[in-house]
Amino acid sequence: MTKVSTIEPVAELTDAPVKTGARLGLWLTLPAQLLVLFIALFPILMQVYISLTDWSPLDGIPWWRAHELWTGLLNYADLMADSRFWGALWRTFFVMAVCVPVQFLLGLGLAVLFVDDFRGKRVLYSTLLVPMMVVPAVAGYMFFMLFQSGGPVNDLLSLFTSDPVRIAWLSDPDLALIAVMLADIWQWTPLMFLILLAGMISVPQDQQMAAILLGASWWRRFFTIVLPRMKSIIIIALAIRVIEIFKIFDTLFIMTGGGPGVATETISVYIYKVTQQELIWSYVAAIALAILIVLSVVSVFAIKRMQRGQGT
Amino acid sequence: MSEIALENLGKTFGDFTALADMNLTIANGEFMALLGPSGCGKSTTMNIIAGMLRPSHGAIRFNGQDVVDVPMAKRGVGFVFQNYAIFTHMSVRENLAYGLRAQGAPGAEITKRVKAFAELLQLETMLDRPAAGLSVNILQRLAIGRSAILKPAIFLLDEPLSNVDAAFRAVMRSELKSLQGQFGQTMVYVTHDQLEAMTMADRIAVMDHGKLLQVGTPLDIYNNPADTFVARFIGAPGMNILDGRLIQKDDAVSVEVPGIGSVDLPPALQFAARDLNGSDVQIGFRPEQVSATGSGLTMRVGLVERIGARTIVHLEHEGIAAKAVLPADVAPPVARKDWTFTVPEDGVRLFDPVTGQALKARAH
Amino acid sequence: MASIRFENVSKSYGDVLAVDQVNFEVPDNAFFCFFGPPLSGKSTILKLILGLETPDSGEIFFDGRPMRDISPPDRNVAMVFQNLALFPHMTALENVRFPLVERKIDGATIKARVAQVTDKLHMAHILHKPPAQLSGGERQRVAIARALVRDPVAYLMDDPISALDARLREETRVELRRMQQDMAKTLIYVTHDQEEAMSVSDQMLILEAGRVRQIGAPHDLYDAPNSAYVASMLGAPAMNMADTSDAIGALSTAPDIGRGTQTIGIRPEHLKVARKNGPGRVTAIEPLGATTVLSVEAAGITWKAALRGQPDHEIGAPVELSVDAGGLHCFDAHGNALSAA
Structure with a gap:
């Protein structure tokens, strides 16, 4: 119960002595803050440094002497011209563009179903959350088995055809990406569902009642009351998934190893291969920085939107 | 315009009787206050009239027609919630227009009606302001206007002044009373504050423990209370x-x-x-x-x-x-x-x- | 026990002057009420007394002792919060004992102290109950007893009963008054409800935008406000205010007003309404039983008249307004009261 017209001003609540207290607090926590700053900043600075050289662990010189191999912006120039990098980046965005909307719509649909009570809701609810709890590596192995040419997916499809289906899911360049996306959708739709359900439950009941009494249909209520009021939480859910898909690796790597060829090679897989198989660390540093910048821009954009959303 | 008749209306939740055999007729255009302490059944009665709750037994008639099976969206009832339930993510204009849009009124009609109501409620200058952060009296006006624009036959108000400052209640009371005068609808007003009931209502229905104790004009009830509960409840201090x-x-x-x-x-x-x-x-x-x-x-x-x-x-x-x-x-x-x-x-x-x-x- | 004195105390937050050159003295054992609209500085004054804020200038004294360097706990002032903040999982007794147990005081002393306080507040019969089983007034008692066992020099209460039902507020304010008399301690009180403020307090201090407008016994402030502002803050319905020329047009007999009068104020209960052909028209009737509040439109102004009993009036009927001899308040162009003619 808020008493709207009796709220004392913010000015009366701010506290001058607290400011001096805050300064003391800053001094006391300074060492810890510096440490945290160092931990966060050091790897980034190190990467910037290495990305400007041609250093690799096989060169036999420690990393801090990488400047002896100074190449300036050569790595970045290479990156611009690296079609495999652009392919991986494009593929990553493609997976994102397919998976995030599908997960969002499925999650939203499930949330709509689960916001009301029905029989067996709790059991179904727990079941739905299981995929999220499966270790990604295990999920990868599961889907690897499912999509074998003699595996259960083909067996299932065979029920509808006269001849047994023997699709080579994971070795066909087009189908492999679809299989990978199906696995991601299976595993991460529950998270979307969970976040969106929480958001939907927090939409005030009386506002929905008011809309019903004003004659609004279910769809109108959904689009004019429920969704607008969930704006912040939707942005959070989407941002989480966008960032996570950018880092998609474990399930995919176990299923296809990025193959066949480079057919399922996403940014993370590409970086892994360049690092572990080709050992061009300075180049990897350049890639990682480029991606960090892209991700930061996405996050800042999302956070800005979110703050604007909270204003309403 | 509508007459509301409650006939042997009752509501039980398990063993608990929230409302016992309520008989009450609210005349067309009347301002009826349902008055009683918390838990007396007044809100239950109101929610049954609105269609948010289904009665356990008895009938509700609007102009003689039983509406128990009519869903709440179809009852033509305006409802003002305790906290007003204003759509704070919309502008004042969008709030006012919401019901008309929902019912598919043509755009020109919506513009015209919204303008007319904004004038009536003195909201013209703030039509494009976001509804979040408006003062309580504006919120009250907007909540009433948002329902009234659909010309509902019946208006239900659920303790709309309970979150308002003591100093401001008198202003809100007279504003509410004059709004009712303008719209002329049948109004049912739920409150625990006898002063609100006395000052605004044509008749008061005093309730306690799910029972209707007395119905009458404010002065009837004040002068000739039916029992000691009503006698003590009405008046400040009571009898x-x-x-x-x-x-x-x-x-x-x-x-x-x-x-x-x-x-x-x-x-x-x-x-x-x-x-x-x-x-x-x-x-x-x-x-x-x-x-x-x-x-x-x-x-x-x-x-x-x-x-x-x-x-x-x-x-x-x-x-x-x-x-x-x-x-x-x-x-x-x-x-x-x-x-x-x-x-x-x-x-x-x-x-x-x-x-x-x-x-x-x-x-x- | 303590008297609390503010001498020229000011406090600002950035550009906002929350408390402006405030002077007052709360006498020992008084029920002292701060009253004003939101933003008028009530909360800041409470914080200054508690020691949560330091004045920018001026000095605060407890029993003549300057408080500038005394920390909040050492001031020994108790605060009862708006929501009372009782522990729901403890009985009333456990709630009351809590502050002493926390301070590791020995059992016998605790027992004696608790008994003393609970006897004084007549709450033996509720000690074994948890807060959920207590009425609003009884909870208030527990909260106060919990503050009292620490033996503070004064209590502060910030709008403690505003969340209760109208009927319960009437009962609880009387309880509060009785309790304060029982415990004989300085009680500083903040409320938004003018009736509550007048009912409980020995003295009221009326604030406007961080400045003291008037201090005095409630009925003195009500009968002789020093400004139109104070006059308008007390009384329900509020005092009728009208420009002198309008008032002369509306009243049947020309009011006998002092020189320099700009605004005339008449309390609704001092306005007489006669059913005869006059310049007024009845526009609304609110029958409250004990009184009847009429709205009368005259000279372009809506006047409120509070008539005793249930007199017979009709909406739209012409009436004549007049005023009791002593019922006239005159204010100059700045809103300051002139001695009534």
């Missing part, structure tokens, strides 16, 4: 109720309150009480009818509250409490001293000490 005994001397019947004194009865009550000589009775009188002159009852003065135009005197005698309200120009009695006062004959009410029911005055 004094003291235990006493009927004494008949010759032809005159009076009430003796042990240790405090005795009060003569008006002729109509004398007649009603004639055969009850010696029996226990409860006597009721309004604190503001107490007069400092004359003799009759004597009690000890406790706290004296001087509140501007009036003075509330708290009286006590061996655990029995009573109050007197004196106008500010009468000197209040001295605290911690005995004080003798009188109650005018026509201010006396009698109640059955067991059932609490008022003893009806009877003509000869």
Whole structure:
């Protein structure tokens, strides 16, 4: 119960002595803050440094002497011209563009179903959350088995055809990406569902009642009351998934190893291969920085939107 | 425009009876207040009328038509929620237009009606402001306007002033009353504050523990409460109720309150009480009818509250409490001293000490 | 026990002057009420007394002792919060004992102290109950007893009963008053409800935008406000205010006003309404039983008249307005009261 017209001003609540207290607090926590700053900043600075050289662990010189191999912006120039990098980046965005909307719509649909009570809701609810709890590596192995040419997916499809289906899911360049996306959708739709359900439950009941009494249909209520009021939480859910898909690796790597060829090679897989198989660390540093910048821009954009959303 | 009839309306939740056999007819265009303490069943009644709750038994008729099976969206009922339930993510204009849009009114019609209502409610200057952060009185106007724009036959208001500051309630009350005058709809107003009910309603239905105790105009209920609950609940402070005994001397019947004194009865009550000589009775009188002159009852003065135009005197005698309200120009009695006062004959009410029911005055 | 004195105390937050050159003295054992609209500085004054804020200038004294360097706990002032903040899982007794147990005081002393306080507040019969089973007034008692066992020099209460039902507020304010008399301690009180403020307090201090407008016994402030502002803050319905020329047009007999009068104020209970052909029209009737509030339109102004009892009036009927001899308040162009003629 808020008493709207009796709220004392913010000015009366701010506290001058607290400011001096805050300064003391800053001094006391300074060492810890510096440490945290160092931990966060050091790897980034190190990467910037290495990305400007041609250093690799096989060169036999420690990393801090990488400047002896100074190449300036050569790595970045290479990156611009690296079609495999652009392919991986494009593929990553493609997976994102397919998976995030599908997960969002499925999650939203499930949330709509689960916001009301029905029989067996709790059991179904727990079941739905299981995929999220499966270790990604295990999920990868599961889907690897499912999509074998003699595996259960083909067996299932065979029920509808006269001849047994023997699709080579994971070795066909087009189908492999679809299989990978199906696995991601299976595993991460529950998270979307969970976040969106929480958001939907927090939409005030009386506002929905008011809309019903004003004659609004279910769809109108959904689009004019429920969704607008969930704006912040939707942005959070989407941002989480966008960032996570950018880092998609474990399930995919176990299923296809990025193959066949480079057919399922996403940014993370590409970086892994360049690092572990080709050992061009300075180049990897350049890639990682480029991606960090892209991700930061996405996050800042999302956070800005979110703050604007909270204003309403 | 609509008449609402509640017939043997009841609602139970498991073993708990929230509403027991309510019979009430609310006339077309009437402002009816459902008044009672929390848990008395007033909100249950309101929610059943709106269609948010289904009654366990009984009928609700709008203009004679049973609406129990009509879903709430189709009942044509405007509802103002306790916290107004304004769509704070929209502008004032979008809030006003919401119902018309939902019902598929043509755009030109919507623009016209919204403009007309904004003028009526004096909201023209803030139509494009976001609804979040408006002051309470604007929110109240907007909540009423948002429903009224659909011209509902019936308006239901659920304690709309309970979150409003004391200083502001009077302003909101008169605004609400004048809005009802403008729209002329049947209004059902739920409140626990007798002052709100007295000042705004045409008639008041007093409820307690799921039962309807009395229905009448504010002055009816104030002057002739049906039982001790209503007597105490109406008025600020409520009616004094003291235990006493009927004494008949010759032809005159009076009430003796042990240790405090005795009060003569008006002729109509004398007649009603004639055969009850010696029996226990409860006597009721309004604190503001107490007069400092004359003799009759004597009690000890406790706290004296001087509140501007009036003075509330708290009286006590061996655990029995009573109050007197004196106008500010009468000197209040001295605290911690005995004080003798009188109650005018026509201010006396009698109640059955067991059932609490008022003893009806009877003509000869 | 303590008297609390403010001498020229000011406090600002950035550009906002929350408390401006405030002077007052709360006498020992008084029920002292701060009253004003939101933003008027009530909360800041409470914080200054508690020691949560330091004045920018001026000095605060408890019993003549300057408080500038005394920390909040050492001031020994108790605060009862708006929501009372009782522990729901403890009985009333455990709630009351809590502050002493926390301070590791020995059992016998705790027992004696608790008994002393609970006797004084007549709460023996509720000690074994948890807060959920207590009425609003009883909870108030527990909260106060919990503050009292620490033996503070004064209590502060910030709008403690505003969340209660109208009926319960009427009862609880009387309880509060009785309790304060029982415990004989300085009680500093903040409320938004003018009736509550007048009912409980020995003295009221009326604030406007961080400045003291008037200090005095409630009925003195009500009968003789020093400004139109104070006059308008007390009384329900509020005092009628009108420009002198409008008032002359509306009243049947020309009011006898002092020189320099700009605005005339008349309390609703001092306005007489006669059913005869006059310049007024009845526009609304609010029958409250004990009184009847009429709205009368005259000379372009809506006047409120509070009539005793249930007089017979009709909406739209012409009426004549007049005023009691002593019922006239005159204010100059700055809103300051002139001595009534």
